[in-house]
Amino acid sequence: MTTFVDRVELHAAAGNGGHGCASVHREKFKPLGGPDGGNGGRGGDVTLVVDQDVTTLLDYHHSPHRKATNGQPGAGDNRSGKDGQDLVLPVPDGTVVLDRDGNVLADLVGHGTTFVAGQGGRGGLGNAALASARRKAPGFALLGEPGESRDIVLELKTVADVALVGYPSAGKSSLISVLSAAKPKIADYPFTTLVPNLGVVTAGGTVYTIADVPGLIPGASQGKGLGLEFLRHVERCSVLVHVLDTATLESDRDPVSDLDIIEEELKQYGGLDDRPRIVVLNKIDIPDGQDLADMIRPELEERGYRVFEVSAVARTGLKELSFALAGVIAEARAAKPVEEATRIVIRPKAVDDTGFTVTLEEDGIYRVRGEKPERWVRQTDFNNDEAVGYLADRLNRLGVEDELMKAGARAGDGVAIGAEDNAVVFDWEPTMAAGAEMLGRRGEDHRLEAPRPAAQRRRDRESERDDAQREFDDFDPF
Template sequence: MSRFIDRVVLHVSAGKGGNGCASVHREKFKPLGGPDGGNGGRGGDVILEVDQNVHTLLDFHFHPHAKATNGSQGMGSNRDGSNGDDLVLKVPDGTMVLDKDGTILADLVGIGTTFAAASGGRGGLGNAALSSKARKAPGFALLGEDGIERELVLELKSVADVGLVGFPSAGKSSLVSVLSAAKPKIADYPFTTLVPNLGVVSSGDTTFTVADVPGLIPGASQGRGLGLDFLRHLERCAVLAHVVDCATLDPGRDPISDIDALEAELAAYKPALSADSELGDLADRPRVVILNKADVPEAAELAEFVTPDLTERGWPVFTISAVTREGLRPLTFALAQMVQDYRIAHPKAAPKRPIIRPVATNESGFKVVPDPDIAGGFIVHGTRPERWINQTQFDNDEAVGYLADRLARLGVEDALVKLGAKPGAAVTIGNVTFDWEPQTPAGVDLVPTGRGTDPRVDPIDRIGAAERKHASRVRRGLESGDPEDR
């Protein structure tokens, strides 16, 4: 038996970027072929897409983890790794995406609407892309970045034009079954409807949808009954229809008191619609009153008695019988007209063109703050420094030296000096903590000592004064730039 699921927690993981390749071209009679390591491929994204054939979040209930494929590693002969495949997850129309804190990230309405839930990691540069005039044959490559991992909450809010509101056993499901081709469960006991039912109604040239939600009771907006879970399915409705049971035998109940109780619940419920929604609170929606079960003589008399009081409130009132189909034709035309009036007053806006604002590549984008857990230590925050840490092979001395040069060019060394950092101070960037040595030259192009080595990292072979002087001349005479930031 199929199940209706309208709220799930989804864990998405984008693909990891492939590592760059450190390779040197080797060919007969070409001993100095140069670096030819390719770049790693980008990891795949996780994308949510609205599909007309999906009507529930059931698949994510049983499979709450989704992961895109990783990018492949770069190869020699300047061959870049292939990008990972994007993972496209099909969701029903009306799905709202929230983060674990409840912040709305996307409101997916309309067939084909997409949302990038998690971005794949960028591939690492190969040594061919890292070569420069000073570093002609790098003996290292950059690692690929990890893909984004997120915990998302998906909530389904049915996209319907008319929402039927009423107490349990008021005849909402019966009304949907006679207005449309939908076949909801109908029985003579309360809370027969446990999940929302959608029906498509055609009236003249107008076609609209009707949503039947589980019956509401006083206190539904605070969680009583099933109302709190399914009131969200009324949030997108342009028209709310009160379906009133005029043949109820429950003591203390009558059409006027039923409507007043439901109006209080609708006013107390605050929908979590997206910021660009024009619908507003449920209490502000157009209303229509449907007095049902007129096939019972006492119910017909009661409906005739309360109609003037309801009309004074400015609401259209219709007396019907879902069993004999009495009064359905004028009700259908009235609902179609109300929906049509709403569509004219709220035309669908044309899709907005994305605005791209490039960020300058020479922007520092970092800050250094004292470490609250380590006396005399500092923490470097910033997207670029933290990304560089993740891209570095720490078992390769040349890669570590290249990292030091990048941080120095960014201004991290100068910022530490201004904050009064002492030699040996613990500096944390991302998930790596190292001892800061201000005497170690950084941000300069050094005389190569061998592939995969750096004299500043090896304590036995520290750079000498003559080499420092030569390196300074090289830096003044040659352009030193970060290939990834060009």
């Protein structure tokens, strides 16, 4: 069976951030000129953008793995690494973005609408940016963060005002080719059309779009022919046009029963009952076709359909049809002008939550989850003690140590930062001001100092905390 390429899986990998650089400025006669390691560049994003010139998702079917470039590492002499390049992927109007579980992440309607499928990793700070009054010459830099890597599904729902439905070879594509400037493939074998064709029609001051969908046959709802999958293209249309073949050579078919069968399939698909219907009797250039059309017209009209007799080949009856469609569309647009104008884009979580949680798990591990602590862990070069110390200070200042203590953690307990499958686990050493009652900041220990009165101790502690907070604020630009 032919595969229908309007649903593809896309693996989007954003670029990694470049690592920060740890370097010391060198100059003749000035051996220690201070830290001058530059910051790493940002990794490129993978972004989907609606492009009206793109009509299919075929490109992504052929090459589903897309990666943006990485940020460059920082260098000495305060040189920042170059940012990675964003990868912009053009998609057709009406592309729906889903996650692998089928949840809708975004509904991309309208030229220029964008969706960030993968966010580039931040570059790591170089040691120049990490220097402070306290830490004059940091011997470490932060690592760049990995870019976001995501598997998504793209599904195309054609955005057209009119949908042509009908049996294979009824002349749907032919009709589009004569009503609009579109040049779809037309042939005398069934299932010529595998992806919807789209055309633009201007009639009576109304501009509207018209799309065909691949031919339907009885049992399509059970997956016969191309199945019902493509009917999602009809979902956004405001008018359904039945294209009926008055000149079919198949003896067991006639236009009225064709119509009934297609209606039955539409019903199986569901959700289309409220769409107005118009009937087109095609191929009346063939004498038998004209006769048949005359014969069945009253019955169709009795059922409440507006009926148009046309020939896509002889180009007859087209004007009446296109004006009638314009009228119905103008009405439909007037009835829901607001919905027409809104572009709903649901974005995935973009919350930069500053909080974190500590939970004691069954195996006795304390798990820390939170945007910041997890990011800081990713930025840490665990081969560098100073970098690890810096991480410990950051975690401490966020209050992670305090929370661990409150949760009952003791020295030597296992602490994991991050998700189950992607965590850094270590034995906790409450070295710092966690429970500032007991211990001072790194390198200080109240127990070695002369006793101070309680009020003095509190003041000292508060001013130390303020200092620490200032330093923290200064050197955490994220």
